[in-house]
Amino acid sequence: MAANNTITLYDLQVSTGATISPFVWATKFAVRHKGFDLDLVEGGFTGIMERTGGMTERLPAIVDDGKWVLDSWGIVEYLDETYPDRPMLIPHESVAVLTRALDSWFWGAAVGPWMRSYCGDYRDVCYEHDKEYVTSTREVILGGKLEELQLGREDRLPAISAALEPLRLALKESDFLGGRTPNYADYRIIGGFLWLASLAQTPALAADDPLRPWVERVCALYHGLGEHPGLFPIFGLEPREADPPLFMPEGVMGGINKRNTGPASTQAETKFINKDD
Amino acid sequence: MAANNTITLYDLQVSTGATISPFVWATKFAVRHKGFDLDLVEGGFTGIMERTGGMTERLPAIVDDGKWVLDSWGIVEYLDETYPDRPMLIPHESVAVLTRALDSWFWGAAVGPWMRSYCGDYRDVCYEHDKEYVTSTREVILGGKLEELQLGREDRLPAISAALEPLRLALKESDFLGGRTPNYADYRIIGGFLWLASLAQTPALAADDPLRPWVERVCALYHGLGEHPGLFPIFGLEPREADPPLFMPEGVMGGINKRNTGPASTQAETKFINKDD
Numbered sequence: 001m002a003a004n005n006t007i008t009l010y011d012l013q014v015s016t017g018a019t020i021s022p023f024v025w026a027t028k029f030a031v032r033h034k035g036f037d038l039d040l041v042e043g044g045f046t047g048i049m050e051r052t053g054g055m056t057e058r059l060p061a062i063v064d065d066g067k068w069v070l071d072s073w074g075i076v077e078y079l080d081e082t083y084p085d086r087p088m089l090i091p092h093e094s095v096a097v098l099t100r101a102l103d104s105w106f107w108g109a110a111v112g113p114w115m116r117s118y119c120g121d122y123r124d125v126c127y128e129h130d131k132e133y134v135t136s137t138r139e140v141i142l143g144g145k146l147e148e149l150q151l152g153r154e155d156r157l158p159a160i161s162a163a164l165e166p167l168r169l170a171l172k173e174s175d176f177l178g179g180r181t182p183n184y185a186d187y188r189i190i191g192g193f194l195w196l197a198s199l200a201q202t203p204a205l206a207a208d209d210p211l212r213p214w215v216e217r218v219c220a221l222y223h224g225l226g227e228h229p230g231l232f233p234i235f236g237l238e239p240r241e242a243d244p245p246l247f248m249p250e251g252v253m254g255g256i257n258k259r260n261t262g263p264a265s266t267q268a269e270t271k272f273i274n275k276d277d
Numbered sequence: 278m279a280a281n282n283t284i285t286l287y288d289l290q291v292s293t294g295a296t297i298s299p300f301v302w303a304t305k306f307a308v309r310h311k312g313f314d315l316d317l318v319e320g321g322f323t324g325i326m327e328r329t330g331g332m333t334e335r336l337p338a339i340v341d342d343g344k345w346v347l348d349s350w351g352i353v354e355y356l357d358e359t360y361p362d363r364p365m366l367i368p369h370e371s372v373a374v375l376t377r378a379l380d381s382w383f384w385g386a387a388v389g390p391w392m393r394s395y396c397g398d399y400r401d402v403c404y405e406h407d408k409e410y411v412t413s414t415r416e417v418i419l420g421g422k423l424e425e426l427q428l429g430r431e432d433r434l435p436a437i438s439a440a441l442e443p444l445r446l447a448l449k450e451s452d453f454l455g456g457r458t459p460n461y462a463d464y465r466i467i468g469g470f471l472w473l474a475s476l477a478q479t480p481a482l483a484a485d486d487p488l489r490p491w492v493e494r495v496c497a498l499y500h501g502l503g504e505h506p507g508l509f510p511i512f513g514l515e516p517r518e519a520d521p522p523l524f525m526p527e528g529v530m531g532g533i534n535k536r537n538t539g540p541a542s543t544q545a546e547t548k549f550i551n552k553d554d
Contacts, residue, residue, distance in 0.1 A: 049540065057543045071537040092368050093456030098375035101447035101454070105382050108442070137550040165385070170378035177378070179370030260348040263326065266334045273414040 001065065006037040008063040010052060013044055014125045016230025020198040022111065022191030023072040025226070027060040029187035030072075032222040034079050034086045044130040076184055089184040099185040102166075102177075109163040111192045117153035117160070118200055119146040125199045153202075158243040161205050165248055171214045182218060190218045194226055196234050203236035206246040278342065283314040285340040287329060290321055291402045293507025297475040299388065299468035300349040302503070304337040306464035307349075309499040311356050311363045321407040353461055366461040376462040379443075379454075386440040388469045394430035394437070395477055396423040402476045430479075435520040438482050442525055448491045459495060467495045471503055473511050480513035483523040 009031060012021040019025050031038055043051050052061055055068050062069050062078075069078045076089050090096045115122070123134050123146050135146060142149055167189070170177065177185035193215050196204060205211065212235050219226030239246055260266055270276070286308060289298040296302050308315055320328050329338055332345050339346050339355075346355045353366050367373045392399070400411050400423050412423060419426055444466070447454065454462035470492050473481060482488065489512050496503030516523055537543055547553070 055539065056537060057540050057547055058537045070539065074536060074538075092372060093451075094454060094460055094462060095369060095371050095375065097447050097451045097454050097456060098372065098379060098462055100450075101379055101443045102375060102382075104443035104446040105379075136552075140550045140552060166378045166381035169381040170374050173377075174370075174374045177371060177374050179374055183371055185371060185375055259351060260333060260335045261351075262332065262347060263334050270334055273417045275413075275417060 002036055003065050004037070005035070006039050007031050008039040008041060010041045010048070010056075010059050010061045011043060012048075012059045013042060013127075014198055014230070015127050016125065016198070016228075017042075018198045018228045018230035020122075020125075020195060021059060022195040024060045024191075025194040026184070026187045026191035027062065027072050027075050028225060029182075029190065029218075029221065030076050030079060030089050030184060031062065032225055033089055033182070033184075033187070034083055044127040046130050046133050087181075089187075091178075091183055095178075095183060095185060099177075099188055102185065103188050105166070106189055106192055110160055111195065113156065113160045114192075114196055114204060116142060117150055117156050117204075118196065120150040121199045121201045122146070124201075154240070157204050157237060158239060158246055161209070161237065161246040162244055162248075164205075164211060168210045168247060171211065175217060176214070182221060186218050190215065190226060193234060194219070194231070197231040200232045200234055203234055205235050205237055206239065207236050209235060209247055211247075279313055280342045281314070282312070283316045284308050285316040285318060287318045287325070287333075287336050287338045288320060289325075289336045290319060290404075291475055291507070292404050293402065293475070293505075294319075295475045295505045295507035297399075297402075297472060298336060299472040301337045301468075302471045303461070303464045303468035304339065304349050304352050305502060306459075306467065306495075306498065307353055307356060307366050307461060308339065309502055310366055310459070310461075310464070311360055321404040323407050323410050364458075366464075368455075368460055372455075372460060372462060376454075376465055379462065380465050382443070383466055383469055387437055388472065390433065390437045391469075391473055391481060393419060394427055394433050394481075395473065397427040398476045398478045399423070401478075431517070434481050434514055435516060435523055438486070438514065438523040439521055439525075441482075441488060445487045445524060448488065452494060453491070459498060463495050467492065467503060470511060471496070471508070474508040477509050477511055480511055482512050482514055483516065484513045486512060486524055488524075 009024070009027060011019055012024045014020045019028065028038060041051060048059060049057055055061060056070050058070075060070075060072055060075060062075050064078075064082070069075050079086075080089050090099075119138055119142055123131055123138065126134050138146060174180075176182040177189065215234075237246065258265070286301070286304060288296055289301045291297045296305065305315060318328060325336060326334055332338060333347050335347075337347075337349055337352060339352055341355075341359070346352050357366050367376075396415055396419055400408055400415065403411050415423060451457075453459040454466065492511075514523065535542070
């Protein structure tokens with residue numbers, strides 16, 4: 001049982017003091033969801049092995065009353081298994097499977113493409129002593145010079161925003177991915193938005209994006225855990241004339257987000273597809 | 278309470294006798310999941326208002342002891358609310374939210390693109406008396422001649438297959454999207470695969486696609502509910518030389534599907550990103 005109701009979390013920060021790692025962000029929310037206080041060990045991208053006494057090369061890592069637990073998924077499983085009487089992060093095994101699917105989609109649709117559009121900002125916001133390591137390793141991962149890769153991002157950001165429609169649809173009728181209360185699905189996905197907010201020197205999403213209330217609702221949890229003063233605004237992207245819509249307006253024709261309540265509810269579509277005006 | 282433990286379901290079929298609608302497929306599994314027998318009212322795309330006595334223009338629709346329930350989501354909510362002592366289709370409200378997100382992603386990533394690659398087959402497999410209606414309405418929806426739209430599909434199918442990686446990742450460690458047992462998330466997504474199987478004259482996925490065991494596992498439920506003899510094979514796509522991989526091989530480097538169990542588990546990646554061979 002966590003001494004003093006506190007769990008130690010090894011952070012991964014940038015020069016503003018904000019957390020950058022989406023996995024550390026998700027883990028911060030997870031520890032607080034279980035009702036524990038956070039004892040943060042600060043630090044950036046380099047020196048992780050030294051800070052953790054050789055326990056891990058990657059973060060997050062937590063220490064619970066002397067017990068080390070690694071890996072963001074491993075930490076969630078540990079917290080729910082060890083503290084089943086506290087609010088569950090994964091309230092049903094199906095939530096774990098579906099969150100993995102959603103996370104994988106979100107990574108490919110948003111976090112990955114955003115990384116290629118913000119990789120220069122990503123490096124620039126790091127601690128000075130991390131910049132050489134971050135530059136060389138990310139150039140290997142991304143296959144190019146960071147400042148060159150992010151060039152032309154204004155042409156790519158609208159399509160990334162448009163691709164988030166599955167998340168907008170899911171949250172249209174629900175406050176949280178968890179339903180009426182948040183769970184690890186919310187924390188996992190908010191991690192990607194907060195990662196972006198830790199580094200973005202230009203907004204990625206429209207000011208009136210339907211996702212914004214959910215982002216703000218999750219960030220406000222646990223006394224504003226996701227409202228660090230070092231974060232940059234991610235809402236405020238202005239569409240240019242030829243850009244595709246940044247999100248779908250309400251009421252667009254489309255099978256899966258309508259309800260059939262009888263012929264009156266389908267007549268407009270029927271008229272349209274029958275060219276029957 | 279359903280008389281004789283049986284619920285009436287209005288089907289939407291093609292000339293083979295197989296169900297085509299992904300929403301009717303999902304609903305068939307949903308009714309059987311709740312332990313009810315199915316009383317199917319057969320029929321195709323036209324004459325739905327006549328068959329249902331003016332109750333609906335769209336299917337699925339069920340009748341439970343005289344009570345009409347419309348809309349695939351509406352039916353699921355009705356079944357769980359009315360029969361909470363039978364196995365739940367949505368065992369936690371988070372499963373509904375996450376299934377909506379996954380379904381929306383799957384529609385955009387697979388069902389929509391498959392429709393544009395199989396819209397000629399879609400029409401050709403219909404009952405003769407449905408073909409004129411299906412041709413004219415789908416040409417409005419898709420914006421072109423069906424046989425022209427599906428031309429060149431061999432160039433598009435590999436990318437659609439590759440886009441299904443989030444589903445493969447989620448099912449790597451789990452038999453079902455529901456976890457150890459299936460739930461409505463499985464039925465919702467299998468509906469798209471069975472829709473494809475009802476019409477595809479050429480396979481869309483590799484014979485050794487990692488999704489295949491899950492597809493076959495779900496189709497085998499309820500005495501082979503998804504194994505109708507009128508279905509066509511969807512596995513068996515042969516990649517051509519210049520095609521991208523149809524699915525990611527095991528063990529590809531990628532953050533979210535690995536586990537950090539300490540420095541030994543991350544050393545290979547560390548060496549690679551440090552160009553430290």
